Amino acid sequence: MPTRNATNFLISSYATSLEYATGILDFRVFLSTMAKQYDVLLRLLVLGDSGVGKTCLLCRFTDNEFNSSHISTIGVDFKMKTLQVDGIKVRVQIWDTAGQERYQTITKQYYRRAQGIILVYDITSSSSFQHILKWASDVDEFAPDKVQRILVGNKADEEQMRKVPKEQGNKLAKTYGMEFFETSACTNCNINESFIRLTQLVLQAHKKEMDAFQGSTNKYLDMTSLWGEQDKQDSDANSQKSCTC
Numbered sequence: 001m002p003t004r005n006a007t008n009f010l011i012s013s014y015a016t017s018l019e020y021a022t023g024i025l026d027f028r029v030f031l032s033t034m035a036k037q038y039d040v041l042l043r044l045l046v047l048g049d050s051g052v053g054k055t056c057l058l059c060r061f062t063d064n065e066f067n068s069s070h071i072s073t074i075g076v077d078f079k080m081k082t083l084q085v086d087g088i089k090v091r092v093q094i095w096d097t098a099g100q101e102r103y104q105t106i107t108k109q110y111y112r113r114a115q116g117i118i119l120v121y122d123i124t125s126s127s128s129f130q131h132i133l134k135w136a137s138d139v140d141e142f143a144p145d146k147v148q149r150i151l152v153g154n155k156a157d158e159e160q161m162r163k164v165p166k167e168q169g170n171k172l173a174k175t176y177g178m179e180f181f182e183t184s185a186c187t188n189c190n191i192n193e194s195f196i197r198l199t200q201l202v203l204q205a206h207k208k209e210m211d212a213f214q215g216s217t218n219k220y221l222d223m224t225s226l227w228g229e230q231d232k233q234d235s236d237a238n239s240q241k242s243c244t245c
């Protein structure tokens with residue numbers, strides 16, 4: 001199977017080493033040189049088995065593109081998009097992770113800095129659905145307690161190949177207290193809805209920080225660095241939606 005562009009991997013690797021050398025990628029330095037283009041910066045993560053369509057979901061959302069070939073992600077990659085959600089200009093940094101087992105050590109390092117996670121399975125693959133239990137258990141283990149999650153059954157355009165009934169998706173989502181969407185990156189069904197809903201959930205979960213930010217003179221709220229701050233404090237202390245496609 002071909003692999004995704006090595007440059008992305010190098011950038012991601014560089015970002016990884018830099019991030020872990022400094023504790024966090026300091027987007028504030030970079031962004032302070034720009035005019036205010038958003039109110040809040042936050043980080044989302046997309047998880048699920050190889051081939052369920054994580055990269056396609058992301059490409060559809062950020063660039064409105066769809067690639068019919070499967071080019072496996074190596075490690076991690078990310079894309080950015082600015083959204084208007086509930087009157088707030090939100091810059092989302094979305095991390096696309098490799099579904100292949102051999103990259104799990106790398107990708108797990110990204111869980112703890114995510115504010116929102118999309119767990120993806122493929123409605124034409126029962127095994128990808130069963131593996132959601134494993135992905136969800138990894139999230140419980142490695143992501144922050146406050147992380148917001150949604151469940152996505154992708155490839156809803158492939159109705160004739162369906163192996164996972166929509167009710168099963170709904171049921172599993174309810175069990176985990178998540179909202180559920182069936183999507184199609186191919187036909188652009190429910191893509192914006194899923195990402196925007198997750199962003200809303202993150203903003204709601206961080207209402208306290210949002211209220212403090214709105215009453216302050218700060219130019220923007222960088223939740224990714226709030227998380228870095230939380231990490232530091234921790235270490236100091238120790239030291240349903242239906243698809244119409």
Ligand SMILES: Nc1nc2c(ncn2[C@@H]2O[C@H](COP(=O)(O)OP(=O)(O)OP(=O)(O)O)[C@@H](O)[C@H]2O)c(=O)[nH]1
Nearest residue numbers: 050051052053054055056068070073099184185186
């Ligand atoms: N029919 C259909 N095919 C899709 C859809 N989304 C993705 N695919 C196809 O599924 C295959 C895998 O998509 P990717 O986005 O590369 O999968 P991935 O989850 O990122 O895979 P890894 O990088 O290996 O973890 C590709 O051939 C896509 O064209 C969809 O909504 N419908």
